[in-house]
Every structure is written in structure tokens, then in C-alpha cells.
Amino acid sequence: MSGNIAQELTETFASASEFVQPPPGLTERVRSGVRRRRRRALAATAIATVVLLGAAAAGYAAAGSHRAAARLQAPTARSRVIGTVSYQVTQLAVSGRYLYVAAGQNSWVSAYDVVTGKLIATVTVPGEPAALAVGPGGLVWVGYSPSGSAGPGGVWLLSPDLRQHSELTGLSADSIVPVSKTIALVPSRHGLLRVRLPLPGQPGQGSQHAEPGTSLGPGATTAPGAWSGMLGNRVTVQVSTGAGDNSRLVVAGQPGLTYGDSARTHINGATSTGSAVWVSTFAQINGESSLQGPLVRLNAALTPTTPPAVLTSPVLSRSEDVWSDGRTLWVATGVLTHSLVCLAAGSRTGPVVTLPVSGQVVALAAAGSTVYVNALEPPGSTAPSKIVSYPVPAACQ
């Protein structure tokens, strides 16, 4: 094996895919798919709304009458398309009048006016945006990954309208926790880095220093899209253990405090509500992974404190990802008729409300009484997708 890896790759790829055969009737399936999409495109918006209502209502009935079963939030005229994008959205963030959209493959970050829906600006960062966060002063932090064409990774700090920026290169910023207008904490292999940048457009150089006492434990690495955030006054980080999709949460500086990374508890997504972290989990048993599983709440010691109503909810037990603005919890689920649900994130979780979103929710940002969602329809689709705003249901606030 030590000799010619290239030759081994050729032979290994050939034998490993030898059994793969196209499904029977593929051509006809393709024709049917195209016909179905054409019919869909011709359907009037009003008809589509009725169908969606019907499907969601049917899903509600199927979900049963459990006390934490999702309630249907009827589609409303107050939902609004902010923009249609032909690229794959990787992250959303919102602050004030701006909605920020990161497109990983294109290395773009765009700002939309949430009131008018107008595209304000698009900037191209040197690598694929791995982290997007709005910090104090509405300043926008973007971390990008190392790549062959862009060289080492780095961090940009942008003005709210994206017209000015300052930057620091030489670090891989897979997630960012802004702590002031010019300072952010960035997880790295050896702990947290304190990154300081000049205000956008101002002269000066950026710097990075290891933050003492913030070890993430041996062997910890981060990956693009990994989560980090504040839990109480400590930073909690989703770290990868280098074994496929295994990851765990670690409290920086207290590497003994961890959650996840066992066969039954892998982590899909995580979010902080300040005093608690909510995690969408999944199990991997005998190599099989459903990529959806129970939603879990963790306290400051990363000990599960999930309310029983959440644990037993037929919808929340199939969570795929989770977001929060501190007040409301948003959960993408694998239940087709409940793609996105919300609940109040306080100490007493409220009812679970389903939003009129169909498809696979891939990015979400919420602020105030509005949530912004990008979903792929059908799941995994590469077709242009919409970024839609919805009013936050009162029961979720």
C-alpha cells in the first residue's frame, strides 16, 4: 500500500462502486419529474397555499394529540419573499435593517434590506465563508476557510452595509463569537483565540492571541459550520473528534465538561439561549444513521435537562437542526409536514407551533418578531431557492 496510492485509489474506487446500478426506469422517472415540476410551476399561488394548508393539517392529525405535538400555524399573507437566490445559502444572520446571506461555494456575503427586499451589497471574501456572525454595533464578522486558491483562512470585520472591512489572515475561523465591536473569540485546535481587528475602514492591523485557560481538550478540532456560543459566561464549542461525523460539545477551559460523541448521541446542530444549550441529536447504530433525533436541552454543566414534553414530542424527537435568538427556539425536523417548528425557549417551554415552511430548512436567522428562512424544495434540490420572512408566532415568544 505504501507504494502507489494513486493506483490504489483507482482500483479501490472501481471496486467500491462496482455494485452501484441505476434504479430501473430512470429515464421515465426523469421525464415524470420534469412533468411534475412543470405542473407545479403552473399552479397558482393560491392553490399552492391551499395544498400546503391541507398537507400541514393532515400532518398535524397524524402527529397525534400529544400535549407537545405541533400546532399548525396557518400560512399568512404576512410571510414575504425577501429574495430568490440561485446559489446555495450556507448561513443567514440578521441585524437591524439588514439580512446577511453567506454563500459558501461562491465565497459571497450579501446584505438585503429586510424592509424593501433590495439587495444592498455583495462582497467576495477570499475563501468560503465558514462563519457568519453579527456583533456589537451591527458589525459583521465573517470567517473563511483555508483553500488552495485563497491561501490560509482568515477573518473579515465588515461595516453593516458591507462597504468597508478590516481583515486578519492566517487562521481558520470555523465559528466566531463576537464579544465587542473589535474583538471576537475564535475556537482553534489549542483553545480559543482572541482576535482583534480595526474597525472597518480604519487603519491598523489585526492580531490574534491565545486566550489563556480555554483549552478544548486533546485532539479537538473544529470544522466549517461547527457551532460555538456563550453558555452563561463561558464559550461552548462543537468540536470534531476526527472520526467521521462524530462531534461533541465542550466548555472552553473546562474540557472535562462535554456532551455527545457516543454511539447514541451525535450532534447535528446546537444553539444557546444564554443559560442553556439546545442540541439536535442523532444516533448511529451499526453504522446506520438517521440524521435526526431527539432535541436535548443542556445546562451550564452540559447535563441534559430536557423537559419531558419535549422529549416525548413526536415532532421534536425527529429534530435535524436548531437555532435560537435567545427568546425563541427554531427546530428543523424530519417530519415532512412540520419542516420548521418553534417554541418559547424560556424556563417553561411553550406549545410547539409549525410554520408554513416546506422543504429542507438549511439556514435561518431571527430577530425581533420576524424569522428569515431558506429552505430547499425538494430537500437537496439545487434549484433556485427563496429566502422568506415569517412573523414569529405569539406562542413562541
Next chain:
Amino acid sequence: MRADDDADFAAFVAASARRLLRSAYLVTGDRTEAEDLLQTALERAYRRWPSIRQKDVPEAYVRKIIVTAAIDTARRRTLRRAPLDEERIPGLPDPAVEGIPGRAALLSCVRELPAGQRAVLVLRYFDDLTEADTARALGCSIGTVKSQHARAMDRLRDLVRQQPDGSMT
């Protein structure tokens, strides 16, 4: 679509679908996902078939859709998926039975690579594309392909070295 275009498309699917599906499977590591990607890409090609067939590059067109979508999906799920997990796929030839015991270990090393690097290796060593064609398939520069390839091979060598003695012989 005219009847001769439709027949031509059917012939293309019959001739190319398996090769494209194998390529998609190697990048995603998931047969169902690979089939979904292939069908989605073929639907896009079908809608534009008259112009695509005139350009005489339908396979490259479909491959590009598949690979870029596979990379996007994988990046989205960097921490979610275990690609190329042969234990999940019934029917995969057992490396021991095949008499090539190193392949399972090499596959497990490949699955540790980022999706973009994995795609470069699949396009170069399974699809046998040139660097220029690989760049076209990925929508990037030849320089990016070279650097991604170099990084992938370096990482792969590291991972191979870390394998337990005997597993890669």
C-alpha cells in the same frame, strides 16, 4: 421535446447513468443521496436537452451538476454524515473476499477528507479526468485543482501512515 431529442436523451441515460451514479456515490458515500443527485441533474439536463446535445458535452454537464451539488450538501453536513461507510451499503464487495485487504482501510481514509478534496480524487482517479476537465467539473481553476489534489494526497498519506500495521498492506 421532439421525439428524436427524447430518444437521444434516453440513449444518453442508458450509456452514462451508471458511470455518473458511481461517481456520485464515491463523492457522497450514500447510494440514496447519489441517486437523488443523479435524477435531479438529469431532470435539469432533460429540460435543456436540445441545446446540451448540440454542445456535445452532456456527460460533463450532468457531472458538474452532480459534483457541485454533492460538495454543497456534504459541506452543509460536515458534522452529520459518515460518507463512504461501506458497512451501510448492502452488496458492497467484501475487501477480504476480493483479495485486496487494503481497500477498506483506504476507503475509510478517503472518507475523512473534505468533500471538495474527495471530489477531486474521484474525478481524477475514477472518472480519469484531466486537471483541466476536473477544474471545469468543479467550476474552479486548474491551480485550485492542483492544490486540492496535493492537499488530499498529503492528507491521505498521513492517514494511511496512521492506520494500524497490516491494515493497509
